[in-house]
């Protein structure tokens with residue numbers, strides 16, 4: 196294996212020109228895109244632009260090779276097989292696909308948690324019948340999850356790997372054990388977890404996993420759905436059309452092999468290739484080192500923020516996601532003033548309205564999220580900006 | 590510290606001017622009015638919520654109040670609006686347009702905060718519709 200490059204933060208930051216002017220602390224919403232990823236996308240469009248799996252010419256061959264190579268990289272990254280990786284447009288689309296197919300094939304009852312992002316809540320709620328495991332210290336309360344499984348014949352459990360509000364990291368090994376004990380399937384929303392922690396789907400024994408390219412240095416427009424191959428072979432497709440078939444007559448059709456059975460129509464080719472490059476970028480640094488870097492900054496940020504009078508912090512300290520409110524100031528005003536100080540943060544209900552309203556008893560919050568390209572200086576700027584907010588509203 | 594993070598900036602486009610903050614911290618006409626026209630309006634993006642009460646007699650606004658919670662812009666704009674419409678003839682009320690509200694607020698809002706500034710005006714529009722019925 197190639198020796199990993201040093202964690203050279205100055206070098207890394209040069210790949211993200213946005214950082215020159217902004218303390219970007221909103222990677223939880225979407226991460227920045229490094230130059231090599233942008234180059235890979237450009238390379239496709241300028242030098243081998245072609246459709247995949249259809250064109251027989253050389254360009255089509257190269258495009259297909261690169262597209263499938265991206266699939267292989269993603270599979271390696273999460274310890275899966277390439278045929279278990281389906282390209283979608285986003286986490287949201289991956290979860291919708293599952294909600295349609297699984298509620299059709301395994302019954303409508305689904306167990307979620309109170310912590311879920313709307314994209315892992317609304318599809319199940321609308322297509323199935325959802326119940327919600329409570330939370331404890333910003334994570335899924337596994338005791339309550341057990342209780343729900345005991346008292347229901349639900350065959351589907353879908354929870355987040357890492358919360359986009361509390362930053363809480365769930366114990367997937369434990370959750371999959373509990374779930375499988377009751378012969379249910381475990382779906383994991385990895386939108387936040389995969390970019391920050393990586394995942395090993397075999398170790399954690401996860402049945403399905405959804406995540407997005409744009410939160411892990413990749414472009415928008417591409418997401419991933421992982422599924423165990425024996426399950427993917429069994430479940431019904433979600434979108435019908437070209438590429439996903441092996442044979443079509445006027446009367447009926449037969450499905451293509453996995454994973455293509457789930458990839459109807461022309462996929463986001465350039466974005467998938469870009470995501471492959473993003474995984475290379477992460478691997479070159481190493482996901483463990485990325486996590487250590489984020490953790491160190493998180494400790495520093497929490498230490499500094501806790502000193503601010505009138506701040507309320509909702510995060511449990513598990514990860515680089517820190518939600519907070521400032522007494523007497525609406526999050527929208529916080530973010531406007533911080534933005535004037537060139538600090539980018541997220542505010543609002545964070546697409547987790549039920550949790551924010553019913554559990555945190557707030558209508559909105561502010562959120563700082565830290566990623567591999569952030570520095571102590573970014574945190575200092577954020578803290579100074581929060582002090583500025585307090586000054587304006589004193 | 591760079592110019593942008595200098596805590597003493599007060600730019601041309603400063604939206605947290607003294608009077609906005611004053612209306613936010615000391616909202617005028619905060620409360621409910623029984624037996625009046627009332628309308629709730631919310632902005633799901635940031636969770637602003639206002640409930641506007643307007644009482645009209647003999648074609649004239651004799652009282653206006655509000656309750657709600659939200660950002661400084663939405664709350665200050667609502668507070669200002671209640672002051673502005675008190676005593677107004679119904680015919681004038683109907684003519685109150687977006688530009689009048691923006692002028693009343695008096696600070697540049699930008700696209701994102703526009704919704705906050707116009708929240709109570711949207712409630713007022715609905716009240717006017719109800720009154721017309």
Ligand SMILES: Cc1ncc(COP(=O)(O)O)c(C=O)c1O
Pocket residue numbers: 223224285286287288312314315355357358359384386387407546
């Ligand atoms: C936990 C979680 N799940 C799902 C999503 C949805 O991701 P996307 O908008 O890329 O579909 C997000 C991001 O917004 C998230 O944080």
